[in-house]
Amino acid sequence: MGTGSTPTLRDVARAAGVSPMTASNALHGKPGVKESTRLKVVAAAKKLDYRINLTASMLKSGRSNIIHIVVNEYDSPFYSKLVQSLSAHTTARGLTPFLEQTRYSPDAAKQALQSSPFSDQLFDGEILHASGLNPDAPIDSMTHGRPFVLIDSCEIQPTTDQVNFPNEEGARAAVRHLIDRGCQRVALVGETYMERGELAQAQSSGALRLRGASGALLDAGLPYDEPTVFHAYGIDDGIAAGERIARHILAARGTTSETANQDPRPALIDNQTATGTHVYDRGGHPQSVQIGNQTAADAGQSAAARTDRRTTANARQTTTAQNDPHTAERTNVAEETAPIPFDGVFCANDCVAFAVIRGLNDLGLDVPRDVKVIGFDGASAGAYATPSLSTIQVDLDQLSRFALDLLVRRIERRANGETDEPPAQLTIGYRLVERESTSLLSHDGGRRSHACDPSINLK
Secondary structure (H helix, E strand, O other), rough: OOOOOOOHHHHHHHHHHHOOHHHHHHOOOOOOOOOOHHHHHHHHHHHOOOOHHHHHHHHHHHHOOOEEEEEEEOOOHHHHHHHHHHHHHHHHOOOEEEEEEEEOOOOHHHHHHHHHHOOOOOEEEEEEEHHHHHOOOOOHHHHOOOEEEOOOOOOHHHHHHOOEHHHHHHHHHHHHHHHOOOOOOOEEOOOOOOOOOHHHOOHHHHHHHHHHHHHHHHHHEEEEEEEEEOOOOOHHHHHHHHHEEEHHHHHHOOOOOHHOOOOOOOOOOOEEEOEEEEEOOOOOOOEEEOOOOOOOHHHHHHHHHHHHHHHHHHHHHHHHHOOHHHHHHHOOOOHHOOOOOOOOOEEEEEHHHHHHHHHHHHHHOOOOOOEEEEOOOOOOOHOOOOOOEEEEEEHHHHHHHHHHHHHHHHHHHHHHOOOOOOOOEEEOEEEEEEOOOOOEEOOOOEEEOOOOOOHOOOO
16 A cells, blocks of 8 residues: 555455455454454554445445434433444444434334435345334335344234344243242232233233233232232333332221321331441331431431422322323222232333332332332443342343344345345343342341342343
8 A cells, every 4th residue: 555545445454364355244244254353354444544435335235334223212221221232233243323213103113214315225224123113014115125123023923033122031030039039919010901811912022021920920829910010111100100009008007098198107216326326116126227416307307308209199199180080090099999018019111110119209118128129121220229229131232133133144145135034033131130129128127138140040
């Protein structure tokens, strides 16, 4: 290469000690190139400041190396991790991600796939989160025959390549964990109640998680019925579900609606020690340790804050009852059915779990002392919440690898004029992460969290 001249692919190949074809395959993320070879080629390209000429490449190969990735939203802990993983793995293969969000709108998904000014010409293939589509959406016509992979389509008989979350298996493991922690009455928050016969034909992530969770209850001889299930997928619904569960617990304890406006937890008695103030309930069980001097004003402010939150929760219940009779019927379930002394809650996603914990706290209940809570997804925020959230952590890196493997293989087969293979259906792994929200209480009143052996829980 002469001084001041633009480096070519042959220059990169020569510097890396490979053929131009191998260098091209490595830079474009094509299969069949060893990772050590790919890294060597990438390093040579970086050293030479080589840039792929996209226009020339597209004219020669008929490909753009751009992958269209469509998800429901960016603004959530789970989807931000999903987008980050898909983008990183796409880029690592020498491909370029083009991202769009649907905000759960089927019309927006159709617009992204069918009516985008880029959709007919720019994309080599597409990865789409299926929950943003109508179940009967004509995917083939919407994508104009381009290769694509659906995330979490959950079809019993797949009609296209798909990579699914461990919905049933993960939910079953989560509820088993609550049962192992001693829970005997477990509430399920997520999908609307469905009979077990109906769940046998489940084809959505929510229904599959309900099937797994309900199966774990029945396997343990515990009840699964309509009062056990609370529908919620968003923050507001999750807080409301947490409050309804709390009212069940308080009613089962004999707490009236009047006393629920006061602090429903047992009165505390101070027992002075040399190291601080150990706080016990009337049964003599230690509840907390106070280091230093807490003034009566501090204690009063804490109690006032709890009372304010309960007042807000009761006002929210009244407003909901006035605006939505159907929701009001669900909200007042504790008054319409026998109260259930719930001691565990499985939530279909982590965001709902955060909201449920808030709803429980608003009515004075403590997690995990009064009730244990576990989520699903593995949002990073769960490690820093108070209490930190136990969860089913799904393997998003594995999802990205699976999705891109399927997509690139189908793109290559079509480029080579080979016949398409039957649709593939893959399920990613998970890990049960145990944190404070399901921890046991030690004899001194503190929380005792047991470490989880990932090798046991990886599926």
